[in-house]
Amino acid sequence: MSTTTVETSAPVTEQTPAAAPRKKTRRRGETSLAGALASHGVLTVASLIALFPIGWLVYLSLGPDKDDYLHPGGIWGKMTFDNYTFVLEHTQFFDWLKSSLIVTLGTTLIGVLIAATTGYAVSRMRFPGYKKFMWVLLVTQMFPVAVLMVPMYQILSDLKLIDNYFGLVLVYCTTVIPYSAWLLKGYFDTIPFEIDEAGRVDGLTPFGTFFRLILPLAKPGLAVAAFYNFLTAFSEVAFASTFMLSDDKYTLAVGLQSFVSEHDAQRNLMAATAVLIAIPAAAFFYLVQKNLVTGLTAGGTKG
Numbered sequence: 509m510s511t512t513t514v515e516t517s518a519p520v521t522e523q524t525p526a527a528a529p530r531k532k533t534r535r536r537g538e539t540s541l542a543g544a545l546a547s548h549g550v551l552t553v554a555s556l557i558a559l560f561p562i563g564w565l566v567y568l569s570l571g572p573d574k575d576d577y578l579h580p581g582g583i584w585g586k587m588t589f590d591n592y593t594f595v596l597e598h599t600q601f602f603d604w605l606k607s608s609l610i611v612t613l614g615t616t617l618i619g620v621l622i623a624a625t626t627g628y629a630v631s632r633m634r635f636p637g638y639k640k641f642m643w644v645l646l647v648t649q650m651f652p653v654a655v656l657m658v659p660m661y662q663i664l665s666d667l668k669l670i671d672n673y674f675g676l677v678l679v680y681c682t683t684v685i686p687y688s689a690w691l692l693k694g695y696f697d698t699i700p701f702e703i704d705e706a707g708r709v710d711g712l713t714p715f716g717t718f719f720r721l722i723l724p725l726a727k728p729g730l731a732v733a734a735f736y737n738f739l740t741a742f743s744e745v746a747f748a749s750t751f752m753l754s755d756d757k758y759t760l761a762v763g764l765q766s767f768v769s770e771h772d773a774q775r776n777l778m779a780a781t782a783v784l785i786a787i788p789a790a791a792f793f794y795l796v797q798k799n800l801v802t803g804l805t806a807g808g809t810k811g
Contacts, residue, residue, distance in 0.1 A: 568776065571776050572776065574773065600756060607756075619684045628692070642693065645686035649686055680741045688736060730799075731799035743761055
């Protein structure tokens with residue numbers, strides 16, 4: 509019996525060309541390395557430009573002589589803190605600081621409270637002329653300080669508020685409230701109206717709804733308004749130098765001018781005082797900085 513063997517050939521495998529490597533594509537919003545380096549470089553340069561005046565002021569404040577600013581290179585070898593010691597011990601710095609804190613905190617509290625109630629009323633209530641009312645607030649900001657100085661002085665004089673902290677606070681409130689009201693009105697527009705309705709369902713009055721429900725949600729907007737009010741009152745000079753007559757009631761911004769006279773300029777002491785003045789403003793910024801970015805962006809999303 510014969511057997512036949514069938515030879516089977518090895519299976520032929522087709523060779524497929526190697527797949528070409530896929531080109532890496534950037535995701536949407538992802539920047540290239542060159543773009544990231546360029547943006548970081550620009551931000552670094554911008555930061556240095558912004559910080560340079562502050563660093564330069566601190567550097568000049570360490571020079572012992574009033575004319576060191578003319579030859580800043582010589583300060584490096586004779587740096588001293590004597591300027592700060594002189595300002596704190598031989599000037600009325602702490603009286604100026606007390607006056608500034610009274611005026612700025614008073615302006616901040618009163619200004620934010622009135623601006624918040626005004627912005628909330630215009631945001632939620634539709635009374636006759638509510639749109640024109642907001643434009644009237646803006647018109648009040650168009651008058652220059654020189655035009656307002658004389659009538660304001662006459663009004664404060666009639667009210668016996670010249671050389672009075674409360675009188676200066678009222679003057680500053682006329683400056684900060686219109687802008688703060690516009691700012692807070694835009695922020696209140698972003699808070700859903702259903703929250704007000706829920707408060708009324710729970711039996712809250714309009715004031716109860718405002719203070720217990722709306723204000724806690726408006727903290728970022730309130731922080732921005734408070735920061736604006738604080739800086740405006742803290743750095744203002746024209747009104748403070750006109751309406752405050754006593755040396756011990758000068759604000760820090762007015763007291764800073766006492767180092768410059770017609771025949772003399774103690775710029776080293778002025779620089780040291782300017783550095784000390786910046787500390788309260790920086791501290792207040794640190795307190796409200798968490799809410800500043802949110803408050804600045806949210807108010808512009810609606811009406």
